[in-house]
Amino acid sequence: MFASFYRKRIRNSLFGKWILLFALIAVVSIVTLAYGAYSYMSQSVVEEVLDNQKKTMDAVGEEMTRTYEAAQAAVENLYRDQVLADHASFLLQHSFDEYIRHKLDSFYEQSGKGVNVLTYFDNWIDDHPSAEHLLLYSTDRQFLYAFKQQGQSRLIGAHAARSYIPDAMSLDAQPVGPPNAWLLKELGLSARASGLISFRVPISDKNTYKNIGQLLVFYRNDAIERTVRRIGGEQKGSILVLSAEGVVLYDSSGKYVGARHPDADILQSLDAEEKLKQRAYVNKLTNSQAGYTIVGIAPKAEVSEAYGGFRLVILLAAALSIVFVVLLPGALVVNYAKRTGNIIRFMRKVEQGELTPRIPDEKDDELGQIARSFNEMLDELSRYIDRVYKAEIRQKRTEFAALQARVNPHFLYNTLEVIRMRALSQGADDVAEMIYSLSALFRGVVRDKTVYTVKDEIEMCRLYLELFRIRYKDKFAYEIKVKPGTGSAETVKLLLQPVIENYIVHGMRHDSFDNLIEIEAYTDKENVVIEVRDNGTGIPEDKLQAIESYQKQREEESEGGSFGLRSVRERILLMYGEEGGLTVANRSEGGARVTLAFPFRKGEQGLHV
Known part of the structure; x- marks a missing residue:
C-alpha cells in the first residue's frame, strides 16, 4: 500500500516530491532554528550577565x-x-x-x-x-x-x-x-x-x-x-x-x-x-x-x-511549528504549480515569435519577480531590436556618405598642381608654396590611414601653420617640440587644428610683429600631453568661464562656447573616455594655453617613427 502511494503521489509527481522535500527540510530547519534560538537566547543571557x-x-x-x-x-x-x-x-x-x-x-x-x-x-x-x-x-x-x-x-x-x-x-x-x-x-x-x-x-x-x-x-x-x-x-x-x-x-x-x-x-x-x-x-x-x-x-x-525556562518554551514552539508546516505545503505547492505553468505558457509564446504578451503576475515572491524580470527582458529586447535596426540604417547612411566623400579626389590634386606650376611660372613663389602646403594638407585629411599617430597630427599642424606663416610673413612664427617616443602614440585626426584655428581667428594680434604659437608634445607617466601656447590676446574672463561651464555639460546640452574646442573635447571623450581631457587657461605672461591629455596607446605604424 505504501509502495503504491509512493509511486503515484511522490515518485511520479514533481509536486509530491516537493511536498516531501519541503516537509523534511522544514522539520530539519525548525529543529535547527530551535536549537539556534535556544543557543542565542542562552548566550544573550550570559552576555547580559x-x-x-x-x-x-x-x-x-x-x-x-x-x-x-x-x-x-x-x-x-x-x-x-x-x-x-x-x-x-x-x-x-x-x-x-x-x-x-x-x-x-x-x-x-x-x-x-x-x-x-x-x-x-x-x-x-x-x-x-x-x-x-x-x-x-x-x-x-x-x-x-x-x-x-x-x-x-x-x-x-x-x-x-x-x-x-x-x-x-x-x-x-x-x-x-x-x-x-x-x-x-x-x-x-x-x-x-x-x-x-x-x-x-x-x-x-x-x-x-x-x-x-x-x-x-x-x-x-x-x-x-x-x-x-x-x-x-x-x-x-x-x-x-x-x-x-x-x-x-x-x-x-x-x-x-x-x-x-x-x-x-x-x-x-x-x-x-x-x-x-x-x-x-x-x-x-x-x-x-x-x-x-x-x-x-x-x-x-x-x-x-537564568535561562533554564527558555528550554520548555522553545520545545513547545518547535513542535507546533512542525505540525503547521507539514499541513500548509500542499496548498502552497498547488498555487506555485499554477503560476509556474502560466510562466511556461508565455515563454512558449515568445519562443514562437510573439513579443507583445506580458505575464500578469503582480506578487512580490520569487515567481512574481521572475514574471516581472521576464516582462522587463521582453521590453528591453524590443528596445534593443529597435536600437539595432535604427543603428543599421544610420550605419548605411554613414557608409554611403563616406563612399561619396572618397570619390577619387585626384582631379582636385591635379588642379592644385596646375595652379602651383602656373604660380611658379609667374614668379609667385609664396603662392606656389601655399598651394603646395594646402595640397599636402588636403592629402593628409582625406587619406584613409589605419593608425593615426601624434607624428602625423604634428605634421598636419605644421602644414596648416605654414599657410599662415606665408600669409602673415614677418608678423607670425611657430615652434614645434616633440619629445622622443611621443610621436608613435595613437591619436585622433585633426585634433589640434581647431585649437590653432581658434588662436588665428580670435587670439592673434594683427598689429604686432612678434606673434608666436608653440606646440609641445611629451609623455607624462602613461599619458600623452600636448600643450598649445601663444602670446596673443588671451581669452576674456567671461568666455573662459563659459568654456569651463560647457566642458562640464553633455554635448547635446551645450549650445554656447567655441564649437572647435567643444568638438576637440567630445572627440577625446569618444576616443578615450574619462581618461582623456582638455583644459583651457590664460597665461600669466599673456596669451592662452590649451592642454590636451589622453592615454598613451602605441600604434603599429608608430613603431617605425
Whole structure:
C-alpha cells in the first residue's frame, strides 16, 4: 500500500516530491532554528550577565581610583603649601616634642597665624567619611601618628627594638593592599573583621627629595559595597578586589575578605578563564600602577538558572511549528504549480515569435519577480531590436556618405598642381608654396590611414601653420617640440587644428610683429600631453568661464562656447573616455594655453617613427 502511494503521489509527481522535500527540510530547519534560538537566547543571557558584571567592575575600579587619587591628593596639596610642607618635613624628621616647640615658635613669629600639619590631616579625614584611619609614619624617628574618623588622634611609638612596625613599613609594598597586621594590632583591629583597604603614599622632603615617611589611609570597603549594589543589583556570581599578593580586599559574597583567596594564583594568571572555564566565567580588570586586580566570577551553574525556562518554551514552539508546516505545503505547492505553468505558457509564446504578451503576475515572491524580470527582458529586447535596426540604417547612411566623400579626389590634386606650376611660372613663389602646403594638407585629411599617430597630427599642424606663416610673413612664427617616443602614440585626426584655428581667428594680434604659437608634445607617466601656447590676446574672463561651464555639460546640452574646442573635447571623450581631457587657461605672461591629455596607446605604424 505504501509502495503504491509512493509511486503515484511522490515518485511520479514533481509536486509530491516537493511536498516531501519541503516537509523534511522544514522539520530539519525548525529543529535547527530551535536549537539556534535556544543557543542565542542562552548566550544573550550570559552576555547580559557578563556585561552587567563588567559595568559593576568598571564602577568599582572608578571608586578605587577616586579613593587612591584622594590619598595622593592629600600629599600633593601638602606640597603646594610651602609652609605646611616645611612643617610636615620637620615633624617627620624630629621628635614630636621638638615639633611642638617648633610649632609654638612659628605661632609667635607669625603673630598667632601659625600652621599646624596635624590639624591639616585631622581636617582631611573629616572631609573623607569613608577613611577610617589616617596614619602618618616617620621613617627617621620611627613613630606613628594615627588619626581616626570621629575619634581622637594619638601618637604611637614604633621603635624597631620594641615593635615590628618599622620592618612592616620598610617593606616594598604596593600602593593599594590589605592593612598590615601589626598596624591593625596597634589600632585594635583584626584583619578578617576590619573590612579595610590600605592606600599608601610616600612622603618626601620638598627641598631635598629624600623620603622621610609615609601616609597610610585605611578606607572602609562599604563604599565599594554600595557601588556594587547600585550598579550590579542582584547580579550572578561575585566581585572581588585582590591585592598583588592575592589577599581579598573586597568580596561581594563576604567569604574571603582579609584572607588570601584559594584560587588567587589562577585568578591573577593570564589564562584564568581557561583554567576555570569548566565552572565559571571570569572577567579581570588590573591596575598595575596601584597593584590591585578586580575580578568578576560568575559560576556557570548559577548563570544557567537564568535561562533554564527558555528550554520548555522553545520545545513547545518547535513542535507546533512542525505540525503547521507539514499541513500548509500542499496548498502552497498547488498555487506555485499554477503560476509556474502560466510562466511556461508565455515563454512558449515568445519562443514562437510573439513579443507583445506580458505575464500578469503582480506578487512580490520569487515567481512574481521572475514574471516581472521576464516582462522587463521582453521590453528591453524590443528596445534593443529597435536600437539595432535604427543603428543599421544610420550605419548605411554613414557608409554611403563616406563612399561619396572618397570619390577619387585626384582631379582636385591635379588642379592644385596646375595652379602651383602656373604660380611658379609667374614668379609667385609664396603662392606656389601655399598651394603646395594646402595640397599636402588636403592629402593628409582625406587619406584613409589605419593608425593615426601624434607624428602625423604634428605634421598636419605644421602644414596648416605654414599657410599662415606665408600669409602673415614677418608678423607670425611657430615652434614645434616633440619629445622622443611621443610621436608613435595613437591619436585622433585633426585634433589640434581647431585649437590653432581658434588662436588665428580670435587670439592673434594683427598689429604686432612678434606673434608666436608653440606646440609641445611629451609623455607624462602613461599619458600623452600636448600643450598649445601663444602670446596673443588671451581669452576674456567671461568666455573662459563659459568654456569651463560647457566642458562640464553633455554635448547635446551645450549650445554656447567655441564649437572647435567643444568638438576637440567630445572627440577625446569618444576616443578615450574619462581618461582623456582638455583644459583651457590664460597665461600669466599673456596669451592662452590649451592642454590636451589622453592615454598613451602605441600604434603599429608608430613603431617605425
